[in-house]
Amino acid sequence: MENLVLYRKYRPQKFSEIIGQKHIVQTLTNALVMGKTAHAYLFTGPRGTGKTTIARLLAKAVNCQERKSKDFEPCDKCSACQEISQGKSLDLIEIDAASNRGIDEIRELRDGIKFSPNILKYKVFIIDECHQLTKEAFNALLKTLEEPPAHAIFILATTEIHKVPQTIISRCQKFDFHKLTLDEIIERLGWIAKQEKVDIEKPALELIALNADGSIRDGESLLGQIMSMEDKKITLEEVQTILGVTDIKAVQDLINYLAEKNNGAAISHINQIIAQSHDLVQFAKSLINYLRKMLILKVDPDLSKLVAIELTKEQLDIIIRQGDKFSQADLIKIIRLFIQAGNEVKLADFPQLPLELVVVECCEENY
Numbered sequence: 001m002e003n004l005v006l007y008r009k010y011r012p013q014k015f016s017e018i019i020g021q022k023h024i025v026q027t028l029t030n031a032l033v034m035g036k037t038a039h040a041y042l043f044t045g046p047r048g049t050g051k052t053t054i055a056r057l058l059a060k061a062v063n064c065q066e067r068k069s070k071d072f073e074p075c076d077k078c079s080a081c082q083e084i085s086q087g088k089s090l091d092l093i094e095i096d097a098a099s100n101r102g103i104d105e106i107r108e109l110r111d112g113i114k115f116s117p118n119i120l121k122y123k124v125f126i127i128d129e130c131h132q133l134t135k136e137a138f139n140a141l142l143k144t145l146e147e148p149p150a151h152a153i154f155i156l157a158t159t160e161i162h163k164v165p166q167t168i169i170s171r172c173q174k175f176d177f178h179k180l181t182l183d184e185i186i187e188r189l190g191w192i193a194k195q196e197k198v199d200i201e202k203p204a205l206e207l208i209a210l211n212a213d214g215s216i217r218d219g220e221s222l223l224g225q226i227m228s229m230e231d232k233k234i235t236l237e238e239v240q241t242i243l244g245v246t247d248i249k250a251v252q253d254l255i256n257y258l259a260e261k262n263n264g265a266a267i268s269h270i271n272q273i274i275a276q277s278h279d280l281v282q283f284a285k286s287l288i289n290y291l292r293k294m295l296i297l298k299v300d301p302d303l304s305k306l307v308a309i310e311l312t313k314e315q316l317d318i319i320i321r322q323g324d325k326f327s328q329a330d331l332i333k334i335i336r337l338f339i340q341a342g343n344e345v346k347l348a349d350f351p352q353l354p355l356e357l358v359v360v361e362c363c364e365e366n367y
């Protein structure tokens with residue numbers, strides 16, 4: 001269940017408050033300063049990365065009555081800004097295509113668009129999850145996009161660009177939204193916790209951010225969920241219990257024991273994880289995910305971009321150092337063994353046994 005309390009409360013109201021997506025903010029704000037905004041935009045990228053937030057901000061900036069011509073930020077105080085912030089403006093039309101696929105809505109939109117805005121300078125149409133529109137609706141939309149009236153701006157958003165017809169894409173200025181980096185999410189959630197006067201341990205914050213998997217909305221939802229269950233002090237252990245996952249430190253420790261060929265410590269570590277009532281299936285998953293990153297960094301450090309997004313700078317350094325302790329061939333062997341063990345954990349009578357076997361095999365073998 002999504003907890004959207006924090007997401008709504010702290011939704012950015014200015015471009016300067018947007019987290020990440022620097023390339024997009026830069027281009028849009030430049031266009032605003034030069035008075036050269038387009039009539040159709042297509043925002044594409046993973047969920048929770050700021051597409052509708054930026055779409056609403058753009059609607060506000062083009063309509064703000066107090067915005068100076070050389071500035072891009074909406075004032076957030078005039079009646080236009082206020083109406084849009086509160087979702088009350090008749091000239092900002094938001095269509096959620098996921099629940100509203102019909103051609104009727106788009107037809108209505110096409111007919112309604114002929115009329116000038118009621119109050120604001122521009123009528124702005126935000127069509128979220130636009131890939132869900134029916135073929136007929138797309139056709140109706142296309143007709144509108146071919147000759148958009150001067151007073152209208154369309155912002156289409158989608159998580160699945162491959163389902164959007166090329167004819168639509170080619171009529172829009174397209175922006176690719178990226179997953180947010182771990183550090184960006186940590187910074188944002190840390191800031192929110194501070195506003196809420198909640199004390200949260202850094203590793204706890206990191207674990208929440210990691211689970212958000214690049215989506216700020218998921219991160220804020222998770223933080224809200226945890227804050228509603230906990231007191232004003234949140235520890236790593238509490239977050240682990242709530243998430244039912246093991247943290248990256250437990251994975252790193254196990255890999256250190258493997259590198260030292262210390263099978264006693266490794267086995268006792270696995271049993272400790274169970275004793276702390278962590279889910280071993282989840283642990284095996286985290287372990288394999290971590291080893292994958294290690295292998296990628298070992299194969300080519302230039303590929304760090306591929307994995308860095310999910311790791312803090314500190315974690316990235318540790319993973320590279322740990323990777324140096326294994327040959328590439330060994331690492332491949334270890335990953336294969338753990339993938340197999342990960343599947344066996346689910347079915348085993350003693351879920352720790354498949355992992356223990358791998359550990360012994362890795363430590364005993366003469367590499």
Ligand SMILES: [Zn+2]
Pocket residue numbers: 063064065066067074075076077078079080081082
């Ligand atoms: Zn304003």
